[in-house]
Amino acid sequence: MYEPWQQNAPAPPAPYSPFQLLFLSTIGLRKGIARLLESTRLLEGQPVQLTLSGPSELDPQGWAAAPNIHWIGPVPRSQVGSSTGRPTP
DSSP: OOOHHHHTOOOOOOOOOOEEEEEESOBOGGGTHHHHHHHHHHTTTSSEEEEEESOBSSOGGGTTTOTTEEEEEOOOGGGHHHHHTSOOO
16 A cells, blocks of 8 residues: 655655764974864763874874774875875875
């Protein structure tokens, strides 16, 4: 039996995906990284992930235990898109 309401049913929700932040620069206090790291730590357990890319002036052990903060180290400009999963402009 045809039910007209079935034809206009909404699509199922998209698969869960966290909000992703990318910090692409030298990781140092003068760039405001302390506030960003603390903010991300406060959001632990929420759908937020921070990726840090660049040389670090700080000890990476300071954020190593945070499950939602990842450091991929320095990345050459030509490889930025492939390291983030996005195209390079």
